[in-house]
Amino acid sequence: MEAMRKKAVDALPGSSWTPLEINPNLPPERADIVIVGGGVVGWSIAYWLKQKEMVRGGVRVLVVEKDPTYSQASTVLSAGGIRQQFSLPENIHLSLASADFMRNINDHLGVLNEDPIDLQFNHSGYLFLASEAVAHIMEENYSTQRYAGAKVSLLSPTQLKEKFPWLNTEGVVLASYGLENEGWFDPWTLLNAFKRKAISMGAIQCCGEVTVCTSFFPTSDDGMSACVEQVQMPNSLEYQPVECAIVVNAAGAFSGKLTEMLGIGFGPKQSIAGIPLPVEPRKRYVYVVHCPDGPGLDTPFLIDYSGVYIRREGLGGNYIAGASPEEAAEPDASNLEVDHSFFEENVWPHLAFRVPAFEKLKVTSAWAGFYDYNTFDQNAIIGTHPLINNMYFATGFSGHGLQHSPAVGRAVAELILDGSYKTLDLSGFGFNRILTQEPKLERNIV
């Protein structure tokens, strides 16, 4: 190859044009594990795989990310929140483990001679408000949370008013407030910390899009296997297949699309192959508002029973707010344009009712991002597909994938390298629940 290259270069006028140069950005031709999607989930998995390998360099991990600017990645467009207040024990344990990881992040992800990681963590409890209709669910959730080890307290309307005098408690029958392990942080810093550490441990990154991923029968006895047939280089016709043993689908909101490439969802109806991965992009708006007279440092991450949320964004009277739309009013998810009328009609009235000071707020900016929305039960889908034995899903988090990424990465690495969960049992989040039609729904009263 080198001789041919020299011959071609010598035959051409000028010396700097190197027609047979191998594109240095192409992925390697072979890897043990290809992770599709370099968001926080993909890089967390890469880190944990490298962390768990017995011999340095023992597991060749490649992370393929199509957009190095992360312009549409959920991770960097999220609200950055972490809470323990879930109703499913799995989600509570994921939060507790992830909070512990973040508390000790420099022990896990620090890199010698590099700056220490500062997640900009704002410790602040989530404050969920319950109306009469759902107060009993809040009480049940509280018991589940306490049993799982989460520190949460219940507040009566009187206690609520004492603690947060700026809050209008009309219609509120009960509230639950997180005392520990809750708040918000900078999502990009977490993503970058996973990435920096994983690369320092030998993970390989490639900027490209997996455009062809197919399934085949390796031998007549085995199930089907997925293989990455085409990683397309950006702004180029060049592509390369990557031979690998395992594919991890961490493509976030677009993980359903990646799964479709394998034919999943296109088999005969009533067959396993006919059931798609129920994950699709759903657009969510985040509005940045300014209100100098709004509540101050003690502002919790407030979740009203209407579904509207608001939290402080730094200081100086800045906040971010939003809400999920009704199912029937889901906005067009083909772009990330912001609908400002959604704030006027569906968010602001609830905010102004709950916190009268917010009547005077001004929207200063806004953005939209995609939830990796699991249409089946709005919870994570983790593990292999019953027909494809080498593709591992880590997707469908529907609004809480950022906070759970540290513990999810560890769980997926355990499944791949140990063959089963070792720390947290997440088998309830497997694909099989979709086949058996047993949704794992949050009873989260919003």
Ligand SMILES: Cc1cc2nc3c(=O)[nH]c(=O)nc-3n(C[C@H](O)[C@H](O)[C@H](O)COP(=O)(O)OP(=O)(O)OC[C@H]3O[C@@H](n4cnc5c(N)ncnc54)[C@H](O)[C@@H]3O)c2cc1C
């Ligand atoms: C407005 C909003 C607010 C949110 N708030 C919170 C919150 O407060 N707390 C919380 O925990 N979670 C929150 N979330 C959810 C959270 O952001 C996601 O669950 C999480 O970031 C998912 O991470 P990911 O790595 O799977 O996805 P992503 O960050 O989207 O990463 C997936 C990556 O895969 C790449 N990709 C896709 N297809 C391919 C392909 N074929 N080839 C190569 N690359 C590909 C994409 O470019 C993308 O970068 C929020 C989300 C939104 C939109």
